[in-house]
Amino acid sequence: MTQWRPEGSQEWVSSTTSCTGDSPAPPSAPAGIEVVQVPPVPSMQQIQEAFVSLPFCLPKPSMQPVGGRTLVNLPTFYEATWPDDGDCLAPGETSEAMQLLSWSIEFRAAERSYWYDFGDGENSGWTKSAGGIYPDGDIRHTYSDVGKVRVHIDATLTGSYRVDGGEWQDIDTVADLQDEPEVPYEVVEAKNRLVS
Structure with a gap:
């Protein structure tokens, strides 16, 4: 799972990726948005x-x-x-x-x-x-x-x-x-x- 937070916002946006390959890749974070990898x-x-x-x-x-x-x-x-x-x-x-x-x-x-x-x-x-x-x-x-x-x-x-x-x-x-x-x-x- 990848999370990012729009600049100036306290809200996190999440996306998940299926391991089966059936799901499309998560969208890239827009410019100016901080991307954080959730630690295991x-x-x-x-x-x-x-x-x-x-x-x-x-x-x-x-x-x-x-x-x-x-x-x-x-x-x-x-x-x-x-x-x-x-x-x-x-x-x-x-x-x-x-x-x-x-x-x-x-x-x-x-x-x-x-x-x-x-x-x-x-x-x-x-x-x-x-x-x-x-x-x-x-x-x-x-x-x-x-x-x-x-x-x-x-x-x-x-x-x-x-x-x-x-x-x-x-x-x-x-x-x-x-x-x-x-x-x-x-x-x-x-x-x-x-x-x-």
């Missing part, structure tokens, strides 16, 4: 593909009791923690502007869901909770056997985008993060003994 607009699919390819941070599980160990039959509390190193994009952060075709696009990441793998064959299932610390954290698990486990969190993100500094709009897609780190954790048994 990125599709929603292109915007979504750019979002999922961003360098997202990976969440790491934090557990209580702290110190890398917990007790058998004692509730353990879990929380998703995100790095704050500036090299990756965490929930709540905004990306640097990137060029997509001729447009400047920014993205803002947001939490969508978590899956806590407790390392003993049990998991939380998908939840929207980032967990929390004792006593209010709502992601909890009680180990029934002693041993060493590796805990990790699968996470998905969503977010929003804006074009050329305009209004934020829902991205309507999901970034499924991969290779989230595992954290070693030990489950031990408390032993009582009498001392004199």
